[in-house]
Amino acid sequence: xxxxxxxxxxxxxxxxxxxxxxxxxxxxxxxxxxxxxxxxxxxxxxxxxxxxxxxxxxxxxxxxxxxxxxxxxxxxxxxxxxxxxxxxxxxxxxxxxxxxxxxxxxxxxxxxxxxxxxxxxxxxxxxxxxxxxxxxxxxxxxxxxxxxxxxxxxxxxxxxxxxxxxxxxxxxxxxxxxxxxxxxxxxxxxxxxxxxxxxxxxxxxxxxxxxxxxxxxxxxxxxxxxxxxxxxxxxxxxxxxxxxxxxxxxxxxxxxxxxxxxxxxxxxxxxxxxxxxxxxxxxxxxxxxxxxxxxxxxxxxxxxxxxxxxxxxxxxxxxxxxxxxxxxxxxxxxxxxxxxxxxxxxxxxxxxxxxxxxxxxxxxxxxxxxxxxxxxxxxxxxxxxxxxxxxxxxxxxxxxxxxxxxxxxxxxxxxxxxxxxxxxxxxxxxxxxxxxxxxxxxxxxxxxxxxxxxxxxxxxxxxxxxxxxxxxxxx
Amino acid sequence: xxxxxxxxxxxxxxxxxxxxxxxxxxxxxxxxxxxxxxxxxxxxxxxxxxxxxxxxxxxxxxxxxxxxxxxxxxxxxxxxxxxxxxxxxxxxxxxxxxxxxxxxxxxxxxxxxxxxxxxxxxxxxxxxxxxxxxxxxxxxxxxxxxxxxxxxxxxxxxxxxxxxxxxxxxxxxxxxxxxxxxxxxxxxxxxxxxxxxxxxxxxxxxxxxxxxxxxxxxxxxxxxxxxxxxxxxxxxxxxxxxxxxxxxxxxxx
Numbered sequence: 001x002x003x004x005x006x007x008x009x010x011x012x013x014x015x016x017x018x019x020x021x022x023x024x025x026x027x028x029x030x031x032x033x034x035x036x037x038x039x040x041x042x043x044x045x046x047x048x049x050x051x052x053x054x055x056x057x058x059x060x061x062x063x064x065x066x067x068x069x070x071x072x073x074x075x076x077x078x079x080x081x082x083x084x085x086x087x088x089x090x091x092x093x094x095x096x097x098x099x100x101x102x103x104x105x106x107x108x109x110x111x112x113x114x115x116x117x118x119x120x121x122x123x124x125x126x127x128x129x130x131x132x133x134x135x136x137x138x139x140x141x142x143x144x145x146x147x148x149x150x151x152x153x154x155x156x157x158x159x160x161x162x163x164x165x166x167x168x169x170x171x172x173x174x175x176x177x178x179x180x181x182x183x184x185x186x187x188x189x190x191x192x193x194x195x196x197x198x199x200x201x202x203x204x205x206x207x208x209x210x211x212x213x214x215x216x217x218x219x220x221x222x223x224x225x226x227x228x229x230x231x232x233x234x235x236x237x238x239x240x241x242x243x244x245x246x247x248x249x250x251x252x253x254x255x256x257x258x259x260x261x262x263x264x265x266x267x268x269x270x271x272x273x274x275x276x277x278x279x280x281x282x283x284x285x286x287x288x289x290x291x292x293x294x295x296x297x298x299x300x301x302x303x304x305x306x307x308x309x310x311x312x313x314x315x316x317x318x319x320x321x322x323x324x325x326x327x328x329x330x331x332x333x334x335x336x337x338x339x340x341x342x343x344x345x346x347x348x349x350x351x352x353x354x355x356x357x358x359x360x361x362x363x364x365x366x367x368x369x370x371x372x373x374x375x376x377x378x379x380x381x382x383x384x385x386x387x388x389x390x391x392x393x394x395x396x397x398x399x400x401x402x403x404x405x406x407x408x409x410x411x412x413x414x415x416x417x418x419x420x421x422x423x424x425x426x427x428x429x430x431x432x433x434x435x436x437x438x439x440x441x442x443x444x445x446x447x448x449x450x451x452x453x454x455x456x457x458x459x460x461x462x463x464x465x466x467x468x469x470x471x472x473x474x475x
Numbered sequence: 476x477x478x479x480x481x482x483x484x485x486x487x488x489x490x491x492x493x494x495x496x497x498x499x500x501x502x503x504x505x506x507x508x509x510x511x512x513x514x515x516x517x518x519x520x521x522x523x524x525x526x527x528x529x530x531x532x533x534x535x536x537x538x539x540x541x542x543x544x545x546x547x548x549x550x551x552x553x554x555x556x557x558x559x560x561x562x563x564x565x566x567x568x569x570x571x572x573x574x575x576x577x578x579x580x581x582x583x584x585x586x587x588x589x590x591x592x593x594x595x596x597x598x599x600x601x602x603x604x605x606x607x608x609x610x611x612x613x614x615x616x617x618x619x620x621x622x623x624x625x626x627x628x629x630x631x632x633x634x635x636x637x638x639x640x641x642x643x644x645x646x647x648x649x650x651x652x653x654x655x656x657x658x659x660x661x662x663x664x665x666x667x668x669x670x671x672x673x674x675x676x677x678x679x680x681x682x683x684x685x686x687x688x689x690x691x692x693x694x695x696x697x698x699x700x701x702x703x704x705x706x707x708x709x710x711x712x713x714x715x716x717x718x719x720x721x722x723x724x725x726x727x728x
Contacts, residue, residue, distance in 0.1 A: 053680070062680065083683055084686040084688065085686075087683065087684045087685060087686050091684070092680065094680065096677065099673070099674050099677035100680070100681035101681070102678060102681055102687075103621055104599070104600055104601045104624065108601045111696075113686060114694070115693045115695075116688075117686055117689070117690075118692065160685065164685060302639075302643065304639045322636065326669045327640045327670070328666075330661060330665070331661075340644060386644070386645075
């Protein structure tokens with residue numbers, strides 16, 4: 001049971017970061033009742049994470065910002081209460097589970113919070129057992145945290161928060177780094193927490209559809225303002241958006257990448273005798289569980305690692321867009337960043353590219369100050385500037401709003417229409433099922449075929465989470 | 476928190492025993508003038524490693540650069556010391572004193588590095604931090620050790636990713652000119668630094684979000700029990716110290 005209740009009241013809330021012109025939260029007022037499930041969505045940079053961090057008491061104590069208005073947890077103002085004390089009522093689970101693990105063993109990680117509360121050893125033991133049991137990872141208690149999969153780390157992060165016994169659980173894009181099975185399992189866990197413990201759940205998500213099964217209340221933010229509220233009985237499919245329409249059937253051309261019976265992985269074998277080819281004009285989607293080797297496959301094709309056996313024949317120029325944009329941003333301004341990748345560097349040329357990426361007017365702006373969506377568009381543009389035949393994309397849709405997803409999809413289709421090929425790694429099964437010409441499922445037994453063949457085959461094998469219906473039929 | 480059932484040897488011993496083992500081995504390597512005692516110390520390290528389940532292959536692989544450097548030290552000493560009974564005197568002059576001095580220096584170097592590596596291999600940093608906190612070291616400093624260890628693989632991975640990102644875009648920062656150095660710093664360290672700062676912010680939120688620093692003291696993990704492994708390890712280094720004392724008394728070299 002949670003030790004605290006969980007009502008949140010925000011009143012005329014305004015939050016402005018020191019280096020920003022416009023407020024991240026602009027006059028937001030809302031009441032979240034105890035035991036309620038609320039999903040917050042909206043475009044990238046709309047203030048969702050800022051709101052979570054403010055409710056968690058981290059702003060302005062840990063993250064400098066000017067704040068106005070008030071947030072109350074039960075009857076206490078967040079601004080007037082030490083954030084560590086707020087933490088006993090509000091648990092905050094961040095997007096990247098790996099980034100919030102502080103210790104080296106699972107059991108120690110769950111005990112970390114209760115130890116800080118100076119609880120007795122017996123009470124700590126009880127809370128550790130309870131937390132691990134609640135998220136179903138008791139069997140991992142002696143494991144090293146570095147050895148866990150993404151889904152296991154996410155469960156550990158939640159277990160370590162549950163050990164604090166908060167009444168309110170804030171989850172910031174909790175499925176962003178999880179494979180479809182991990183994401184479904186997490187949603188099941190959240191449902192149980194709500195039913196068994198009566199916790200107040202505040203979930204920030206771009207993909208709202210899978211959460212509808214929990215009958216949440218939906219809040220839509222835009223530019224720091226609360227622009228839409230939907231009662232849980234009145235959320236319509238139009239409120240959560242549709243995926244892209246299926247593209248025209250591809251006419252595949254000659255193979256530009258041929259993977260011939262490759263094997264890779266010493267301690268844990270990722271691939272064995274994996275073969276496929278990628279053809280001009282084709283989008284090949286790569287799906288599979290966390291840690292299954294999807295990114296490794298891209299690295300092998302890009303020549304960053306060598307297979308233990310077999311060969312990869314690539315008779316084409318490659319462009320590679322990494323999962324995290326900041327890894328690929330090197331220059332001091334957006335204009336210079338664009339200029340790295342091609343001989344044509346005139347101002348007109350650069351402006352034309354920036355306009356294509358909806359980055360007009362940002363030529364002199366430091367790229368790392370851009371929003372995540374803008375950084376993603378910039379890195380895709382820089383890859384396209386090199387005019388590659390093959391585009392390797394590693395999870396390009398993570399943390400992207402619908403508008404950005406639509407832009408990325410349009411660039412992918414345009415690239416293929418010009419005769420290019422795309423190898424696209426993503427956990428977004430509904431999107432890939434309409435976007436990709438073929439799917440490659442990577443696990444112990446790889447499966448290759450049309451999206452329909454692969455998804456139906458996986459469903460028949462009991463892996464329903466890899467079928468788009470598992471996400472679309474959530475309601 | 477204690478060791479796990481599957482742990483054996485020094486892995487299941489308490490951190491204080493492991494600190495003692497390390498201190499004695501390093502102390503013997505530095506203080507004992509006896510070549511034989513240093514050789515025995517090296518044998519003790521290899522024995523303790525095998526007893527603790529550290530495979531000989533991985534132990535030697537990890538120490539390969541240390542071994543190469545020890546050989547270099549040995550050769551350099553053997554060639555540079557010209558006193559003593561001459562064994563070879565053609566292109567180079569090799570004497571018994573040079574060989575003994577080279578062996579002594581190489582063994583000292585090997586014992587210090589191998590014992591440190593053994594310590595790192597068998598001690599769980601979480602347990603060590605717990606022990607440090609129980610010994611009265613402020614817990615904030617104890618957790619610095621754990622967080623530092625969390626960041627080592629992170630930075631290694633980030634550096635690899637950034638280098639791969641440079642390669643993808645055809646960037647090969649050179650450090651042969653001031654401009655190249657500036658570019659290498661910007662192209663390599665800035666992205667890694669950004670990743671590091673993002674990680675630091677996440678860790679800070681995570682720690683604060685779980686009340687780290689709320690009180691001057693926190694519940695320390697349970698004291699660890701003295702086990703058979705502790706007794707075995709202490710006996711082992713006790714015997715080594717005994718031999719070292721006898722060797723010093725008898726003037727053995």
